[in-house]
Amino acid sequence: MTDLRLVLLQTGYQLVSVARNRRAVVFSLVFPIVLLVMFNSVFVKGSDTVELNGATINAHTYFTGSMLAYAILLAGFNSLAITLVMQRESGQLKRLRGTPVPAWTFMVATVLRCVATVGLMTVVLLAIGHLAYDVPIAGSAVGDILLYVVLGIVAMCSAGIAATALIGDVDSASAALPLIAVVLSLISGIFVGVDQLPSWLADVARVFPVYHLTSGLQTALGGGSLDAGNAAVLALWGLGGIAVAARRFRWEPQAVPA
């Protein structure tokens, strides 16, 4: 009970900290909203459709799913990994390890911060899609959407935590992570349909979780039937990330001071 209180308390302080961090707010919250509006207002008309997994989906619905996936990628993978590397390299994590607070409570709080951010983004993006672009939110689709949001958070957060083990300093993190996110977004159907990619590139995309998250959310929003493969790949990435994170996560600064 006490430890649960510690988790919630740390989650609260992390959320306060994120809310005061202008870069984090712009990156995780404003960015997907702006892109959602841009894509739906500038690039597509209401009559456009996209072919996905054999179903025909309205383009507004498609890009609303895209941006939800993109928000989960940014909050779960990018923001989480960059924040953790910064906390590690500045000595915040080392300091925390020197207190009696159990390490797992910090990790759970970090993931819960991400859950809260994504939860807010889900509501905001779906509301904008529904109100401004007539994206239907069928009652029957809510369960499927939630399933993919949860699987996406698990896969992205664990991949993000695991990625910090491979990144030695803040400069590398702020260079590598956005690049990875942009490349994965481009090949995973967030900005451009996967059917427009060379088949080898589409095959590469299918290895990574972003494609399966995007595809799953778009399908769920479009009222299509779920592809169990998408969910399975996300779950595998989640488990793999947790395994790597558990073995390789570092609490002490890695960069050698100049």
Add this chain to the structure above:
Amino acid sequence: MSSAPTATMATRNGAAPDLSADTAAVAVQDLRKGYGRTDALRGVTFEVRRGEIFALLGPNGAGKTTMIEILEGYRRRTSGEAHVLGADPGRPTRSWRERIGLVLQECELDPNLTVRETVRMFSSFYPAPAPVEDTIELAGLADVGDVRVGRLSGGQRRRVDVAVGIAGDPELIFLDEPTTGFDPSARRAAWTMIDGLRGLGKTILLTTHYMDEAQRLADRIGILRVGELVAIGSVEEIGAGLRAGALIRFRLPPGLAEHHVAAEAGVPVEMEGELAVIRVPDPQPVLYRLTSWAVHEGIHLSGLEVIRPTLEDMFLELTAQETEHD
């Protein structure tokens, strides 16, 4: 320099001070730490008594931070014994961490939280923390309680490090170079704050490379030089143990050679320019012979003075063979 409370207690009970691991806050025996082929610590032995302020003094690269991080539970020792509050710091447990407070050498806290939020969060990690406002007051942060940590000056930020270090009301506090980079007035303020901790009966182990800081704050001092403890004790004890205990100096009277003086004083005399210099562990008998002789002969020893080494002199002498490795 106040005496260690344990010593006072022992006197009161009429018993010899018990220095076993049960009563010492920190006990280190022949501790070694190797990094690859180099040894950062080469068999260090010392104890910190409860209620005492103990300073590990040494130049950069002497092994101070390695030592303190082993005792804080961050690093594993290669060999030797270590007890911190009766437990092995190589296996830190939650209940053990609840009893110690840390102020790390290079530490940052979340820049987006206010001082009060930061102290409150760290306090909540401990079962019986000090009242948050008391901690903020003691750390000298009362005026900036609602300011975000990222907007504080370097000196103020260091105070927040101290505040979160003592937030849990620990029995034992580690301070790793608490005032490095401070200007003189900030250092004096920090010293006053550490005196405040002493007043609360805390045991403190601090590292510093400022001799005056160790002299000002510590009951006892251990001097580290390239991984070895080359001296330990109170300032007086360390001074007494040194060859150049005191220095007697005067202008050589005209018409006399140094061997005349040496014959009367009974000790060797060196010349430094016009000055005759005598180095002795205990200056009293030499001064007596020298001045009796001079008075009897009607000789005036102009500029006669007895110089006690400062801690800085001792420190420089003890670390004189310091290599450049850092």
